[in-house]
Amino acid sequence: xxxxxxxxxxxxxxxxxxxxxxxxxxxxxxxxxxxxxxxxxxxxxxxxxxxxxxxxxxxxxxxxxxxxxxxxxxxxxxxxxxxxxxxxxxxxxxxxxxxxxxxxxxxxxxxxxxxxxxxxxxxxxxxxxxxxxxxxxxxxxxxxxxxxxxxxxxxxxxxxxxxxxxxxxxxxxxxxxxxxxxxxxxxxxxxxxxxxxxxxxxxxxxxxxxxxxxxxxxxxxxxxxxxxxxxxxxxxxxxxxxxxxxxxxxxxxxxxxxxxxxxxxxxxxxxxx
Amino acid sequence: xxxxxxxxxxxxxxxxxxxxxxxxxxxxxxxxxxxxxxxxxxxxxxxxxxxxxxxxxxxxxxxxxxxxxxxxxxxxxxxxxxxxxxxxxxxxxxxxxxxxxxxxxxxxxxxxxxxxxxxxxxxxxxxxxxxxxxxxxxxxxxxxxxxxxxxxxxxxxxxxxxxxxxxxxxxxxxxxxxxxxxxxxxxxxxxxxxxxxxxxxxxxxxxxxxxxxxxxxxxxxxxxxxxxxxxxxxxxxxxxxxxxxxxxxxxxxxxxxxxxxxxxxxxxxxxxx
Numbered sequence: 057x058x059x060x061x062x063x064x065x066x067x068x069x070x071x072x073x074x075x076x077x078x079x080x081x082x083x084x085x086x087x088x089x090x091x092x093x094x095x096x097x098x099x100x101x102x103x104x105x106x107x108x109x110x111x112x113x114x115x116x117x118x119x120x121x122x123x124x125x126x127x128x129x130x131x132x133x134x135x136x137x138x139x140x141x142x143x144x145x146x147x148x149x150x151x152x153x154x155x156x157x158x159x160x161x162x163x164x165x166x167x168x169x170x171x172x173x174x175x176x177x178x179x180x181x182x183x184x185x186x187x188x189x190x191x192x193x194x195x196x197x198x199x200x201x202x203x204x205x206x207x208x209x210x211x212x213x214x215x216x217x218x219x220x221x222x223x224x225x226x227x228x229x230x231x232x233x234x235x236x237x238x239x240x241x242x243x244x245x246x247x248x249x250x251x252x253x254x255x256x257x258x259x260x261x262x263x264x265x266x267x268x269x270x271x272x273x274x275x276x277x278x279x280x281x282x283x284x285x286x287x288x289x290x291x292x293x294x295x296x297x298x299x300x301x302x303x304x305x306x307x308x309x310x311x312x313x314x315x316x317x318x319x320x321x322x323x324x325x326x327x328x329x
Numbered sequence: 330x331x332x333x334x335x336x337x338x339x340x341x342x343x344x345x346x347x348x349x350x351x352x353x354x355x356x357x358x359x360x361x362x363x364x365x366x367x368x369x370x371x372x373x374x375x376x377x378x379x380x381x382x383x384x385x386x387x388x389x390x391x392x393x394x395x396x397x398x399x400x401x402x403x404x405x406x407x408x409x410x411x412x413x414x415x416x417x418x419x420x421x422x423x424x425x426x427x428x429x430x431x432x433x434x435x436x437x438x439x440x441x442x443x444x445x446x447x448x449x450x451x452x453x454x455x456x457x458x459x460x461x462x463x464x465x466x467x468x469x470x471x472x473x474x475x476x477x478x479x480x481x482x483x484x485x486x487x488x489x490x491x492x493x494x495x496x497x498x499x500x501x502x503x504x505x506x507x508x509x510x511x512x513x514x515x516x517x518x519x520x521x522x523x524x525x526x527x528x529x530x531x532x533x534x535x536x537x538x539x540x541x542x543x544x545x546x547x548x549x550x551x552x553x554x555x556x557x558x559x560x561x562x563x564x565x566x567x568x569x570x571x572x573x574x575x576x577x578x579x580x581x582x583x584x585x586x587x588x589x590x591x592x593x594x595x596x597x598x599x600x601x602x
Contacts, residue, residue: 071436076473140343150507191462
């Protein structure tokens with residue numbers, strides 16, 4: 057099920073700047089147990105992204121109405137909702153035409169089938185060769201320029217590896233290809249600062265808020281490969297998978313293994329409530 | 330006139346990875362005086378880009394046939410040919426489906442109307458705030474992740490400014506938003522190394538080849554803002570505009586002005602033959 061600018065359709069114009077330049081943003085949202093999870097946070101991030109890219113998106117109310125129409129049709133089937141906003145068609149070359157209305161696309165996908173119990177028994181991750189580049193204008197937002205993630209994710213095909221961990225150019229650990237990463241060290245929760253690269257995930261923000269509400273000490277900081285190797289607990293998160301404990305990170309030198317720790321389990325429980 | 334996978338069409342699937350992730354490449358080619366300019370060089374760069382991104386594009390012959398069909402229809406009207414190759418539709422998330430055929434799109438646009446005589450009288454440029462990020466995997470190729478260029482080009486609207494000059498994170502001068510940049514200093518032609526960022530333009534390569542053939546000494550090197558300020562000649566180039574001398578670069582501190590120099594004129598003449 058796909059709506060393009062409010063109409064049932066599965067195609068867009070070749071001239072759309074989303075295709076021509078990756079000139080847009082997206083959100084991937086869980087619809088579970090008859091409810092859209094963290095909808096407000098997703099829409100807030102989307103609007104923040106539009107502001108950062110100066111995309112004049114003024115159809116938020118229309119988008120919300122369209123979402124509810126689609127969900128009525130879904131009934132109680134779990135699904136993934138993907139929203140794409142592009143700067144629309146037009147403009148000569150990179151210069152955009154300010155009078156053009158942005159394109160809004162809502163696609164509904166079946167909820168992905170992940171290995172059962174990943175949240176319970178944990179997953180294995182690996183390091184990606186592909187680095188995340190630094191870009192102050194683009195850091196944090198979920199824009200459509202995702203070749204780094206595509207190249208990183210295509211480095212492995214082994215289904216036993218759930219995620220690839222990406223570093224920046226200074227060997228800082230930033231995030232997974234499709235998730236944010238947290239470590240716990242000496243009772244403190246740590247996650248990468250995302251001011252130069254990475255995507256500031258909605259679930260990442262939710263976890264930081266839960267930490268504040270529940271007196272879990274946390275810090276957004278630089279995380280080295282060594283800090284990651286010596287962590288007490290490691291987990292990854294996104295809106296679809298929730299929190300997955302990482303129990304093993306494959307490395308060229310020595311594979312690091314981790315227990316499923318207390319804080320990881322506490323956050324999983326808090327998130328479930 | 331647009332062909333999508335060989336068929337007259339103006340739309341593509343929403344699920345195309347070109348839209349979803351900017352997962353693809355493009356070429357912008359001049360059709361002038363009944364001839365496609367530097368076609369072989371463009372197709373070579375396109376195939377190199379496919380190799381770099383591991384896009385299994387095997388329809389080069391079909392693409393060439395489709396190009397000639399479109400051009401027959403054009404007759405003697407000058408035009409810009411844009412070719413887009415994407416990794417196609419499908420794959421779950423960033424992981425691609427290796428069995429999917431890439432999407433090929435050929436669009437024909439009217440030749441753009443640039444201010445007359447820019448090549449003769451020169452143009453004014455400015456510096457962009459937006460930086461080019463460093464990415465070893467993506468440097469040099471003309472991929473669809475172009476948000477940096479979009480943001481840079483939208484920094485100004487003054488038609489009197491023909492191009493914006495982009496720096497990398499280390500304040501090296503790399504290129505224009507839509508062009509490569511050359512300077513001449515003490516009789517030597519200099520252009521930025523593009524091993525970490527930038528697009529290795531077809532006309533840039535042609536100019537380097539002309540320099541070899543005509544004993545013009547050149548170097549691909551790091552160019553600082555200071556070197557640019559102190560250059561004897563400056564010009565920008567791409568496949569559509571050819572060579573435009575830069576006669577003024579607006580700067581916060583002091584505007585730099587340049588004559589239209591001997592080597593710029595020599596290269597323009599060589600290119601015209």
